[in-house]
Every structure is written in C-alpha cells, then in structure tokens.
Amino acid sequence: MIELKSISKTYPPDVVALNNVSAHIEAGEFVSIVGRSGTGKTTLMKIMTAEECPSSGEIVIGGWNITRISSGEKPVLRRQIGVVFQDFKLLPKKTVFENVAFALEVCGVAPDRIRAIVPQVLKIVGLEHKLDRFPRQLSGGEQQRVAIARSLVHAPKILIADEPTGNLDAIHAQEITDLLLKINQFGTTLVLVTHNREVVNRIRKRVITMEHGTIVSDQKTGKYLL
Amino acid sequence: MSKLTRLLKSTFQHFRRNLWLSMVTILIMGFASVSAHVLIGTRVLAASAAQLLTQKVDITVYLTPTSNTAAAEGVATKIKTIPGVASATVESAEEVYAAFQQRYAQESDTVKALKAINVNPFGPVVRVRGNAISDYPTIYAGLSDPAFAPEGVIQRTSFDNNADLLNRFSSMERTIRWSVEGVLAFFLLLSLVVVYNTIRMAIFSQRDEIGIMKLVGASNWFIRLPFLLEAILYSVIAIVVSFGVWMALLKWADPFIVQLMTTSEASILGYYQQNFLVLVTIQVAALALASMASAGLAVGRYLKV
Ligand SMILES: Nc1ncnc2c1ncn2[C@@H]1O[C@H](COP(=O)(O)OP(=O)(O)OP(=O)(O)O)[C@@H](O)[C@H]1O
Numbered sequence: 084m085i086e087l088k089s090i091s092k093t094y095p096p097d098v099v100a101l102n103n104v105s106a107h108i109e110a111g112e113f114v115s116i117v118g119r120s121g122t123g124k125t126t127l128m129k130i131m132t133a134e135e136c137p138s139s140g141e142i143v144i145g146g147w148n149i150t151r152i153s154s155g156e157k158p159v160l161r162r163q164i165g166v167v168f169q170d171f172k173l174l175p176k177k178t179v180f181e182n183v184a185f186a187l188e189v190c191g192v193a194p195d196r197i198r199a200i201v202p203q204v205l206k207i208v209g210l211e212h213k214l215d216r217f218p219r220q221l222s223g224g225e226q227q228r229v230a231i232a233r234s235l236v237h238a239p240k241i242l243i244a245d246e247p248t249g250n251l252d253a254i255h256a257q258e259i260t261d262l263l264l265k266i267n268q269f270g271t272t273l274v275l276v277t278h279n280r281e282v283v284n285r286i287r288k289r290v291i292t293m294e295h296g297t298i299v300s301d302q303k304t305g306k307y308l309l
Numbered sequence: 310m311s312k313l314t315r316l317l318k319s320t321f322q323h324f325r326r327n328l329w330l331s332m333v334t335i336l337i338m339g340f341a342s343v344s345a346h347v348l349i350g351t352r353v354l355a356a357s358a359a360q361l362l363t364q365k366v367d368i369t370v371y372l373t374p375t376s377n378t379a380a381a382e383g384v385a386t387k388i389k390t391i392p393g394v395a396s397a398t399v400e401s402a403e404e405v406y407a408a409f410q411q412r413y414a415q416e417s418d419t420v421k422a423l424k425a426i427n428v429n430p431f432g433p434v435v436r437v438r439g440n441a442i443s444d445y446p447t448i449y450a451g452l453s454d455p456a457f458a459p460e461g462v463i464q465r466t467s468f469d470n471n472a473d474l475l476n477r478f479s480s481m482e483r484t485i486r487w488s489v490e491g492v493l494a495f496f497l498l499l500s501l502v503v504v505y506n507t508i509r510m511a512i513f514s515q516r517d518e519i520g521i522m523k524l525v526g527a528s529n530w531f532i533r534l535p536f537l538l539e540a541i542l543y544s545v546i547a548i549v550v551s552f553g554v555w556m557a558l559l560k561w562a563d564p565f566i567v568q569l570m571t572t573s574e575a576s577i578l579g580y581y582q583q584n585f586l587v588l589v590t591i592q593v594a595a596l597a598l599a600s601m602a603s604a605g606l607a608v609g610r611y612l613k614v
C-alpha cells in the first residue's frame with residue numbers, strides 16, 4: 084500500500100530530516116512509528132501526504148508513484164488519505180457537525196450526501212449525540228474524535244495520525260488508540276506516529292523506530308524501545 | 310450547482326469577515342469609477358462647447374455697394390471651390406441693410422443718420438463657413454486670390470476670429486482632461502494595491518480553513534476561486550454604487566448644465582441614458598479584470614496549494 088524507496092529529505096540549507104528511509108506497509112496494516120523528537124517522523128508523514136517532496140528516493144502509494152506529483156493531483160491523493168494531528172485543527176466557530184461537513188462541502192459534495200455521511204462518521208467515533216456542540220465545549224479526546232471523524236468522510240484507504248494523543252491524558256489517549264484500532268479493523272491502513280509508550284504497547288502491532296532520520300528497528304509486533 | 314453555491318457562499322463569507330477592508334476597497338474603486346465618470350462628462354461638455362464655438366466662427370466677404378446680388382452669387386460659387394469650405398451664403402444688400410437697422414433699432418440716432426442719407430450704403434455679403442476650425446486659415450488665405458472676384462468687387466474680408474477662443478478652450482479642455490486622467494490612473498493604481506492587500510489579508514485570516522481544505526482534498530481552484538470572485542464582487546459593488554451616485558448627481562445638475570450651455574448636446578445625463586449598458590459593461594469589465602489580476606497576484610504569492 085505504501086512503498087518507501089530510499090527516501091531522503093534535506094531542508095534547505097542543510098537540515099537532514101530523513102536519510103535513506105525504505106519501508107513497505109501492506110494494505111490493512113497498523114504501523115506505529117516512534118522515535119525521539121526531531122528524528123523526521125513528521126517529515127515522513129508529510130512526504131506521504133505530498134505536503135513535502137523527497138529530496139531523493141521514490142514513494143508509491145496504492146501503485147501510484149507520487150514522488151513528483153503535480154499540484155493538481157494532490158487533492159485526488161488527499162481524498163484517499165485521512166490525516167489527524169496532535170492539535171486537532173478544528174474550526175472553532177463551527178459546530179461538530181459543521182466541522183465534519185466542511186471537509187465534504189469544500190470538495191463539492193451535494194448537501195443530501197453530506198447529511199447522510201456526517202452522522203455516519205460521527206457515529207463511528209461515538210459523537211452522534213454531540214452534533215451541535217462547538218469544539219470549546221468538548222474535551223480534548225472528544226475534539227480529537229471529531230478530527231478523526233472528519234478524516235474519515237472520504238472513506239480513505241489510509242489514515243495517518245501524527246501524535247494524535249500528544250495533547251491528551253492517559254484515559255483519553257487510550258480511548259483514541261482503541262478508536263484507531265477499530266478503524267484499522269474496518270480495513271483502513273493505519274500509520275500512527277507517537278511518543279506514547281503505553282499507546283504503543285497497547286496496540287501490539289508493527290513498530291518502526293527512527294533515529295536521526297533513519298529506521299533503526301522494524302518489528303512485527305513491537306514494543307516501545309527507546 | 311452545489312459547487313457554485315458553495316463558492317458564492319464562501320465568497321460572501323470572505324467579504325463579511327473583512328467588512329471594513331472590503332468597504333475601503335470598494336470606496337477606492339468607487340473613486341476610480343467616479344473619476345472615469347468625470348472624464349466622460351468633461352468630454353461630453355467639451356464636445357458640445359466646441360461645436361457651439363465652431364458655429365460662431367465665420368468669414369464674411371463684403372462686396373462693394375455697387376455690386377448686385379448676381380455678382381455676389383458668382384463670387385459665392387467660386388468660393389465654394391476652395392478646399393475646406395462647407396458653405397458660402399449670399400445676403401443681398403437689402404438684407405444687410407435690414408439687419409443693420411434691426412441691430413441698431415435701440416440707437417435711434419444711428420438709424421436716423423442712415424435714413425437721412427436715404428440710400429443703402431451696404432453692398433451684398435457672402436458668409437463663408439469651413440468644415441472645421443482648422444480649415445479657416447487656408448480659406449482665409451485662399452480668399453485673397455483675385456481669381457475669386459473680378460477687380461473691385463470685394464471690398465474687404467473679415468475673419469470673425471473666435472478660432473482663437475476655441476483654441477484656448479481646447480487647450481484648457483486638454484489640461485482638465487489630463488488632470489482627470491491622472492486622478493483616474495491614481496485611483497485605479499491605488500485600487501489594485503488595495504485589492505492586493507485585501508486579498509492578502511483575507512488569505513491570512515483564512516489560513517486555518519485553507520489548511521483544512523488542502524488536508525481534506527479540496528481542489529486547488531475551489532480554494533483559490535473565492536478570492537478571485539471576491540475581487541470581482543468588489544468591482545461590481547463599486548460600479549453599482551458609483552453609477553448610482555453619479556446618475557443621481559446628474560439628475561440634479563443636468564438641467565443647469567443644459568441651460569448654461571444653451572444646448573441639449575451638453576446633456577451628460579442624456580449621454581449616459583443613451584449609452585448606459587455600454588458604459589456599465591466597459592467599467593465593470595475593466596475594473597473586474599484589473600482587480601482580478603491583482604487578486605491573482607496575491608493568491609499566487611500567498612496561497613500555496
Ligand atoms: N520546514 C522545515 N524547514 C527546515 N527544517 C525543518 C522543517 N521541518 C522540520 N525540520 C527539521 O527537520 C528535522 C525533523 O523534523 P520532524 O518534524 O520531521 O521531526 P519529528 O520526528 O516529527 O519531531 P517531533 O517528535 O518533535 O514532532 C528537525 O531537525 C526539524 O528541525
């Protein structure tokens with residue numbers, strides 16, 4: 084599903100964020116990427132969503148070589164990849180429903196389709212009863228669930244989460260982890276970047292450990308190493 | 310369809326969020342448009358004034374009192390062959406006499422003196438008009454050629470030189486026009502700068518939305534287009550307002566102008582009514598194109614997709 088071939092990334096002038104990273108992620112896999120701060124995890128995920136392009140190497144997603152993707156094709160790619168961040172990125176002046184609907188509206192989806200899809204994804208994350216709340220009226224965990232719901236509206240084949248539990252306490256982190264596992268069980272390929280030892284150990288799936296821009300370990304059912 | 314409504318919705322949203330900046334933008338665009346109105350108005354007035362003055366310029370050829378009307382007709386026919394002559398009309402000696410009497414009717418002494426001599430001291434005259442002001446010098450020079458009249462027929466020629474006045478008028482008109490054109494260019498340029506800045510601010514104030522749009526795969530044009538449409542919206546509103554204000558002003562001022570200029574040719578309101586659609590279309594198109602180009606620059610510079 085995701086094929087990284089000797090990816091390197093140097094930010095100008097000379098910050099080497101990734102150095103010769105190769106990995107293969109199968110469809111339906113759940114991969115946790117762990118590593119110290121500044122080891123290039125976010126950079127790697129930006130390359131997967133075509134927000135950055137690699138300085139060298141190739142990246143193929145679902146058979147599509149996106150190494151030199153044109154800006155016109157990026158939206159097509161991004162509708163197939165859901166993305167979740169540490170800081171949720173919700174719009175504060177929109178309700179839960181509107182925040183999720185926004186992702187469909189801006190892609191030109193018809194209103195009746197939007198009215199059908201939004202409650203569905205909010206049900207998956209367990210927020211179907213809080214449609215009219217504003218983000219500030221929700222806990223951090225709930226806000227992250229809204230963000231996850233939003234990332235699911237296009238029924239993506241891949242979901243990438245960059246430290247989704249970074250701002251959450253242990254209980255909420257656990258909740259989000261379980262939600263991601265559930266989404267993975269539906270067949271979505273999951274890439275999770277995290278610092279959280281408990282989260283990784285709870286998942287008991289593949290763990291890729293990075294250091295100084297390279298992969299130092301890749302275990303089938305790994306534990307948090309560092 | 311839903312795409313279009315979404316686009317329009319988000320365009321109006323931009324507009325509302327930056328209400329003050331939008332107002333300033335529209336105001337300055339409005340100034341540009343009003344400068345264009347003033348320019349057009351000046352042209353209408355100048356054209357009618359020039360026409361009036363042109364009508365007042367003529368050359369009069371006075372024939373000797375002994376010449377009869379037939380001789381005058383002969384002279385007139387020849388004068389008509391001079392290039393640039395529009396017309397050469399004969400007034401008989403009697404007509405000249407009558408006109409003189411009428412003109413000095415108030416001054417009875419003059420008329421009495423004239424009656425006392427009991428003969429018509431005037432000869433017939435030929436009034437010559439040129440096609441254009443610029444033709445008069447050639448015509449005047451041409452008249453001194455003896456070929457146009459047998460010896461002793463032409464007493465004198467007079468050139469009623471309003472041309473000088475006309476020249477001064479047209480140079481004044483040019484000065485006014487250039488100043489107004491300068492003001493127009495200034496406001497147009499200022500509009501472009503302000504649009505650029507307004508769109509830049511709009512992009513900054515929406516960067517969260519824009520980020521999320523990119524994240525969820527909104528097409529590049531869907532992200533960009535509202536900013537360009539916003540620039541068009543400003544242009545349209547500015548033109549509507551400026552035409553509204555200008556037409557209202559004309560409704561009030563036009564009667565005075567027409568009275569002052571003594572000709573309905575000077576009616577700016579009439580000119581606008583006749584050419585309304587063309588004027589609106591040209592202004593909207595020009596302003597919308599210019600401001601869209603400016604907005605496009607801002608989008609290209611600050612909205613990376
Ligand atoms: N846009 C950028 N320009 C220049 N350098 C950058 C840029 N983004 C990241 N870097 C640098 O690249 C390196 C890797 O950054 P990256 O964000 O990928 O690390 P990370 O593993 O996600 O760290 P963290 O765990 O703190 O989020 C760091 O040294 C960072 O300073």
Ligand SMILES: [Mg+2]
Nearest residue numbers: 124125126245
């Ligand atoms: Mg990071």
